[in-house]
Structure formats: C-alpha cells, structure tokens
Amino acid sequence: MRPALLALLVAAALPALAVAADEAQKPRTTQELLDASQPSDWRALDPASTLYLELATGRVVIELAPAFAPQHVANIRTLAHEGYWNGMSINRSQDNFVVQWGDPAEEGQPRKPLGDAKAHLPAEFERDAAGLDFHALPDRDGWAPEVGFADGFPAARDPAEGKAWLAHCYGAVGAGRDVAADSSDGTELYVVDGQSPRQLDRNITLVGRVVEGMELLSVLPRGTGPLGFYEDAAQRVPIKAIRLAADVPEAQRTKLEVLRTGTPLFDAVVESRRNRRDDWYKRPAGHIDLCNVTLPTREPPAH
Numbered sequence: 001m002r003p004a005l006l007a008l009l010v011a012a013a014l015p016a017l018a019v020a021a022d023e024a025q026k027p028r029t030t031q032e033l034l035d036a037s038q039p040s041d042w043r044a045l046d047p048a049s050t051l052y053l054e055l056a057t058g059r060v061v062i063e064l065a066p067a068f069a070p071q072h073v074a075n076i077r078t079l080a081h082e083g084y085w086n087g088m089s090i091n092r093s094q095d096n097f098v099v100q101w102g103d104p105a106e107e108g109q110p111r112k113p114l115g116d117a118k119a120h121l122p123a124e125f126e127r128d129a130a131g132l133d134f135h136a137l138p139d140r141d142g143w144a145p146e147v148g149f150a151d152g153f154p155a156a157r158d159p160a161e162g163k164a165w166l167a168h169c170y171g172a173v174g175a176g177r178d179v180a181a182d183s184s185d186g187t188e189l190y191v192v193d194g195q196s197p198r199q200l201d202r203n204i205t206l207v208g209r210v211v212e213g214m215e216l217l218s219v220l221p222r223g224t225g226p227l228g229f230y231e232d233a234a235q236r237v238p239i240k241a242i243r244l245a246a247d248v249p250e251a252q253r254t255k256l257e258v259l260r261t262g263t264p265l266f267d268a269v270v271e272s273r274r275n276r277r278d279d280w281y282k283r284p285a286g287h288i289d290l291c292n293v294t295l296p297t298r299e300p301p302a303h
Helices: 003-026 030-035 071-081 216-217 264-274
Strands: 043-044 050-055 059-065 088-094 099-103 135-136 147-152 153-158 165-167 172-176 188-190 205-212 239-243 256-261
Touching: 030 264, 059 071, 059 239, 071 205, 071 239, 153 205, 205 216, 256 264
Parallel strands: none
Antiparallel strands: 043 256, 050 059, 050 239, 059 205, 088 099, 099 188, 135 147, 147 153, 153 165, 172 188, 172 205
C-alpha cells in the first residue's frame, strides 16, 4: 500500500478511534451498571423473613433481619402469623422522624393478647461481629469506626469491641420500647421516614427495613400530639393486615429481588453514586454516607 494512501486511511480512522476511547473511559451510570447485571447479582426475598403491611393505599414490603434480632424477628413472625396487627392502625407520624403502629390502647388500659408470642424479649441492640458477612464502605462515618452492608442491611461495626449493629437509615424498622432496654416485645414497630437518627443506633432493636412502599408512609399526615401521635382516633391510618409473605399465596406475593451487597457490581454501583460524573455534576463529592446508599430492587425478569 502506498504511504500516502495509508496515511489517508489512518487519518480518517482517528476520529472514530478517539470517540471509542472516550466512550471506553467514561464511567458507566448506575442504571447502565444495573442494566448489565447478571442474575447472580440479585437475590429474592425470603418469604419467611418478609412482612406485608397492607394499607388502603397499597402494600409496604419489609425485609426482616433475623441475623441481627433473632428473638424479635421470631416474635414478629408469630404476631403476623396470628393476625395480631390486623385491624389496628398507624397511630404516630412525627415530622422528620418516624411512623409508628401498634395497639392504640391508652396507658393502663387492657391491651390485645399476644397469643403465642413472647411477652418479654432481651434487648438486641448489637451482635457479635464474628461470622457476619460484613461488606465495608471505605468512607468515614461519624457514628461508628466502620460502616457497610451485612445481609443487604446498612450496618456498622467496631472491630475493637467485636460488635456489629444495624444503622438507623431511612426505611429502617425498629421495635419501640420503654425506658428499660429489654422492654420491647415487637408489637410496637416504627419506620424511620426522616433524616437518619443515628443517635438511636445501639439504643433500640432494629428488626428490618422497608424495601418497597416507603412513599405510602412518608406522605402520611403528621400527628399534632406529643411525639407526633394522632390526637383524634379518626386521624389514625387503618391497617388492613400485616402478614408474612410465607402465609400469602404465592400468586399474591410481591415479586421482588434486591441487589447483593458483597459483589463487585455493588461496589461499582456505590462508586457511581459516590462520585457522580454525569454532565450535570461539576464536582464529584468523593464521599458517600452509609444512609445515602440506596439498595436497588427490581422485579424478576420474565423467563
């Protein structure tokens, strides 16, 4: 091939090669990463550890955390299986804090029997870190020496103490208690729907997190009583039922998968949120807060 012709062909190819190189170096967006995921990157929710909070406006899906609060989760399973909350109501909605439900009986008044559930449980504020599949984030945290994800839940740990615990992030579900640390029985549950109150970490037993339907709780009218409790019974939001997914016919279950948190794909997804490089962002943050890492979910793809 003549040198002049070769030079002409190379010159013509250079723009295309430059575009290809630029596209190869451009970081993929979160959605592009998820679109390229493999089936092994996702896991289905365990029906035995999934609660359905049924409201007139729709279904709230809650994943329970038996690895962190085994006795509370066992009690909650029993309560749901026996229909304890059916017909009760959401009776508290405190601005920038929590939504709570349970028996609305006034102090000193008879409360609904617990059935086969236990009336007394130990505090489950933390657990031994040994044996826990903890996937740490590299970012600093103001509340714990290390933070990351364990079994898909935002969590923290202290290597020096050998302890780990769930974090009070948006959507976290906890068991309300009195002053005594062991005064919760799992009947009074709350969901964090405001700025993450991490000061509650290791002070209350967290039992799970909402994976779908948070918008049904976050839009509820705020209570006007102390701590956001509804002063008028008519303001309370009726609960149609709270059921274990395992007790619901399979055809009626919410088909949902969550991204596994111990994978290279999850690391890439977190990095795509830590340092946003799309055209709108002018300065990458270089940091992400534990509670700002949202765990992707999806409907299982059709086979």
